[in-house]
Amino acid sequence: MRLNGRFGRFGGVYVPEILVPALEQLEAAFLDAQGDESFRAELDGLLSTYAGRPTPLTRCRNLGGRARIYLKREDLLHGGAHKTNQVLAQALLAKRMGKTRLIAETGAGQHGVATAMAGALFGFETRIYMGADDIERQQLNVFRMELMGAEVVPVTAGSRTLKDAVNEALRDWTASYADTHYLLGTVAGPHPFPLMVREYQRVIGKEAREQILEVEGRLPDAVIACVGGGSNAIGIFSDFIGDDDVELIGVEAAGKGIDGNEHGATLQRGRPGILHGAETLLLQDEDGQVDDTWSISAGLDYPAVGPEHAHLQNIGRASYVGVEDQAALDAFVALARSEGVIAAFESSHAVAHALRLAEERGDNPILLVSLSGRGDKDMASAQRLLAR
Amino acid sequence: MTRYAAMFDRCARRGEGAFGAFLMLGDPDASTSATYLDALVAGGADMVELGIPFSDPVADGPVVQAAAVRALKAGVRTADCLAMIADFRARHPEIPVGILTYANIVAARGVEAFTQQLAEAGADSLLIADVPTIEAGPYAEAARAAGIDLVMIAAPNTPEPALRRIAELSSGYTYCVARDGVTGADRAPTLRHAPLFDALARLGAPPPVLGFGIGTAAHVRDTLEAGAAGVVCGSALVRLVEAGASPQAVSSFVSELKAATRGTTQNLAFAAEKR
Numbered sequence: 001m002r003l004n005g006r007f008g009r010f011g012g013v014y015v016p017e018i019l020v021p022a023l024e025q026l027e028a029a030f031l032d033a034q035g036d037e038s039f040r041a042e043l044d045g046l047l048s049t050y051a052g053r054p055t056p057l058t059r060c061r062n063l064g065g066r067a068r069i070y071l072k073r074e075d076l077l078h079g080g081a082h083k084t085n086q087v088l089a090q091a092l093l094a095k096r097m098g099k100t101r102l103i104a105e106t107g108a109g110q111h112g113v114a115t116a117m118a119g120a121l122f123g124f125e126t127r128i129y130m131g132a133d134d135i136e137r138q139q140l141n142v143f144r145m146e147l148m149g150a151e152v153v154p155v156t157a158g159s160r161t162l163k164d165a166v167n168e169a170l171r172d173w174t175a176s177y178a179d180t181h182y183l184l185g186t187v188a189g190p191h192p193f194p195l196m197v198r199e200y201q202r203v204i205g206k207e208a209r210e211q212i213l214e215v216e217g218r219l220p221d222a223v224i225a226c227v228g229g230g231s232n233a234i235g236i237f238s239d240f241i242g243d244d245d246v247e248l249i250g251v252e253a254a255g256k257g258i259d260g261n262e263h264g265a266t267l268q269r270g271r272p273g274i275l276h277g278a279e280t281l282l283l284q285d286e287d288g289q290v291d292d293t294w295s296i297s298a299g300l301d302y303p304a305v306g307p308e309h310a311h312l313q314n315i316g317r318a319s320y321v322g323v324e325d326q327a328a329l330d331a332f333v334a335l336a337r338s339e340g341v342i343a344a345f346e347s348s349h350a351v352a353h354a355l356r357l358a359e360e361r362g363d364n365p366i367l368l369v370s371l372s373g374r375g376d377k378d379m380a381s382a383q384r385l386l387a388r
Numbered sequence: 389m390t391r392y393a394a395m396f397d398r399c400a401r402r403g404e405g406a407f408g409a410f411l412m413l414g415d416p417d418a419s420t421s422a423t424y425l426d427a428l429v430a431g432g433a434d435m436v437e438l439g440i441p442f443s444d445p446v447a448d449g450p451v452v453q454a455a456a457v458r459a460l461k462a463g464v465r466t467a468d469c470l471a472m473i474a475d476f477r478a479r480h481p482e483i484p485v486g487i488l489t490y491a492n493i494v495a496a497r498g499v500e501a502f503t504q505q506l507a508e509a510g511a512d513s514l515l516i517a518d519v520p521t522i523e524a525g526p527y528a529e530a531a532r533a534a535g536i537d538l539v540m541i542a543a544p545n546t547p548e549p550a551l552r553r554i555a556e557l558s559s560g561y562t563y564c565v566a567r568d569g570v571t572g573a574d575r576a577p578t579l580r581h582a583p584l585f586d587a588l589a590r591l592g593a594p595p596p597v598l599g600f601g602i603g604t605a606a607h608v609r610d611t612l613e614a615g616a617a618g619v620v621c622g623s624a625l626v627r628l629v630e631a632g633a634s635p636q637a638v639s640s641f642v643s644e645l646k647a648a649t650r651g652t653t654q655n656l657a658f659a660a661e662k663r
Contacts, residue, residue: 001522014491016447017520018543018565020550157453158443170446175569274491274518275444287466289443289497 001043003026004039005191008314010307013190015170015277021176039092050121051078055084055323057211061337064367067358069370070220071158071351072208072236075343081110081373082232083185086200091118094181101125101180105169105351107134107162107228108299110373111185125359126150127362129168131161133292134298136190141377155159159292162228162302168274184374187228187306188275194306201235208368209239216366222247222357225370226319226349228264230273230301230306232372241317250309251353254322262294266305267313267320273304279306296325296381297345299373322350323356329385332375344373347349391484391512392537392560395434396595396617405649407608408597409433409642410453410488413440413472414464415629418496420467421459421565422472427635428625429480431642433522437515437599437620438476440469440489447490447517449572454630459472465492470509477510484582485656486513486539486560492663499527504532513537527555530629540594542586551584562593565614566600573603573623577611607646621645 001024005011033039047053055076061070074082095100102124102261106112110126119126128145132154135142145152158164167191173182185193187201212220223240225233227250231285240246255263263269270281273288283291283303295301312318323331328345331352336342343351347370356365375382389397399406401621411429428436430462436610441456441464449458456601473485487506494502494516513536519527521540531538537560544552544565554562577600585596595617601610603624610618621642628638 013520013522014518015520016517017541017546017550018568020520020522021545022549157457163444167444167446171449171570175449177568247570274495276446278519279495282492284492284496286496288492288494290458292494 001191002031003191004197005195006312007194007308008278010278010310011191011194012214012273012279013277014279015190016174018174018346019177022173023192024358025097026093029038030192032198033093043089047085047203050082051250052076052189053089054207056332057208057215062340062354063334066364067361068364068366069354069358070212070366070368071341072204072368074204074232074372075341075374075379076369079114079375080203081344082112082204083111083114083234085235086197086231087183090181090183091122091124091198094124094183097181099179099181099371102178102183103127103129103172103176103180104183104185105129105162105165105168106185106296107165107301108344109134109138109145109377110299111349112145112150112152113141115183116145116148118306119150119374120148125197126154127172129165129172131159131165132156132250133160134162137381138298138377139380161298163290168275186231187234187308188276188304189282190227190276194278194308197280198234198308199229200240201231204232204235204370205237205239205321208236212366212368219243220367220368222249223368224249224251224354226251226300226346226372227267227305227309227344228302229336230309232307232370234308236370237318243265248312248318249353250318250320252320252322253300253349253350254324255294255296255299256325258322259354261291264293264295264300264302264304265367267309269361270305270324275304278307280304281310296328298309298347299346300342304326320352323352328353332382333386340370340374344375347372389561390537392435393484393657395484399434399618401584401590403651405612405616406434406597407452407646407649408435408437408618408620410437410439410450410620411625411629412459413438413464413469414459415455415626416458417462418464418468418472422475423635424629424638426479427521427638428642429483431639433483433642434618435486436486437486438473440487440493442490442493445490445517447570449623450571451573452571453628455626466497473506473509473511478587484512485510485536486515487511487519488515491516491518499530500533503530503536504657507534507536511536513539515539515541515563517654521550521557524553524557541565542584542588544580544646548587551587552591555588555591559597561597561618562588563620564596564598566598566611569600571600571623573601575601575629577601577607579612579626581616596661605645608645610649611642619649
């Protein structure tokens with residue numbers, strides 16, 4: 001490896017030896033592409049003409065009282081979530097490396113959908129691993145992936161959610177790395193994924209920073225994003241990290257309550273450990289067995305977190321809070337009713353915290369919220385939950 | 389002389405390859421597991437490899453994963469595994485005992501404490517499936533301080549600089565993976581290991597023992613003929629436990645595979661000495 005792959009004490013390359021050459025190849029391809037203008041030009045072209053960048057910044061007209069809440073509209077990106085940004089980039093890298101097959105894990109299905117899109121666009125054979133429970137709650141996305149030609153493989157091991165889908169994708173890769181790229185969907189996993197995915201998601205914050213300066217003439221008081229693995233949060237945080245006056249707030253799934261066992265609040269309740277290739281914070285028992293997690297949103301239902309978030313928390317540059325299922329659902333409804341925007345359950349956690357801050361803070365803050373995805377995939381669950 | 393060195397010597401003098409047998413500690417529960425471990429020795433295993441179960445074993449195929457699930461469901465914890473190792477050691481003072489687990493199990497106790505506890509329980513080596521050579525430094529240091537061997541994995545695709553690290557950091561034996569992918573007996577080993585074995589010998593790495601996909605006497609024979617100092621059979625044995633086979637059946641399966649190590653032309657150069 002050319003870089004050390006650490007964020008403070010977190011990160012690293014904790015994978016079976018057999019995968020190390022594949023990660024070294026990926027790191028080399030990534031660094032090489034970073035310095036290659038033709039790669040950047042091809043990616044920028046795809047982001048604008050295929051994916052629909054730049055995405056708008058929408059000011060909430062009715063929510064937030066005297067606070068000004070701005071939504072960075074990644075929900076309007078092709079595919080319906082921010083995932084497309086980095087999937088297109090990694091797919092181009094896979095082509096560069098001469099790979100013919102893509103594998104990916106998915107939780108809510110948004111990353112799987114984005115990977116299926118790239119598979120169709122570039123002619124990769126594509127296989128998506130998805131927890132059997134997530135397949136149940138995200139049927140629409142399963143159909144979308146299949147419609148675009150991807151094979152969706154249900155994972156019935158363990159907790160049958162995102163964590164187990166990652167395990168299965170890693171297992172596939174140990175046998176297939178020669179012709180297959182593992183298109184990991186977030187800023188977790190072994191180096192170079194956390195760094196590489198951050199660089200490919202950085203565009204969210206880069207655009208948002210310019211847009212808010214344009215309309216407000218100043219930086220926001222806080223940037224708020226949901227955190228599962230943490231890719232949309234890192235994406236929108238990165239260009240604000242040097243702006244010391246801008247508060248960076250990650251919102252985790254507090255599920256049915258952070259003091260119980262049914263949540264995904266890794267940064268608030270986790271301890272350091274090693275999972276899926278990286279040293280990071282983990283929800284685990286005393287022996288290091290990884291806990292089952294819970295969230296209303298499949299994309300936040302994950303017991304680890306990207307190592308850079310663990311580091312940002314450690315050094316005090318970002319803070320992480322929890323939003324419970326019910327509060328996220330309330331925000332989901334509020335945004336639909338008041339603004340005519342149907343957000344994903346994941347993004348609704350960020351919206352919920354922004355509404356909470358808007359109420360609590362007396363200083364009429366400017367709040368920038370990453371609306372990381374749209375809620376179409378959650379319609380069946382929402383119907384069921386709201387009928388109660 | 390360490391138990392591994394003595395065992396490889398013994399095998400070499402008899403003109404045999406070493407036969408390593410893997411089972412998951414606590415599968416299907418602590419007491420049944422102990423009788424299966426004894427059956428491995430009774431069947432003639434030269435070394436045993438014992439897994440400490442982890443909830444997310446990414447280097448393992450379905451058979452070993454299921455074994456970990458059974459053990460964890462039975463309430464087996466790391467402390468129980470350490471106790472089982474100590475009990476096994478008390479019953480079998482000579483046989484080398486290798487521990488296979490994952491980084492988070494080690495991290496939960498801290499690498500120094502964990503290696504110390506393994507040494508106290510009487511284990512000879514530790515292999516951590518998700519700690520490759522680039523992360524192995526602190527683990528090797530802790531293992532050395534505790535007086536146990538850190539065993540590392542080499543694959544046919546492992547480049548020379550990593551093999552050199554293996555030679556520097558590891559001892560006991562080198563776990564060579566027989567093919568791509570995860571553990572499991574459903575896919576046979578692919579034997580293109582001669583260059584790997586040659587490189588390991590040249591760099592002074594510990595003796596190569598081949599695992600992943602070893603399930604028949606023919607696999608054992610072919611592997612040793614290809615130049616390995618030994619083999620490890622895992623999933624095929626775990627499958628017997630899964631099926632509820634008798635300890636006698638496990639013993640005779642071990643005997644059958646052990647018999648295939650006799651009269652092979654395994655790599656005696658390795659057996660000579662490394663530590």
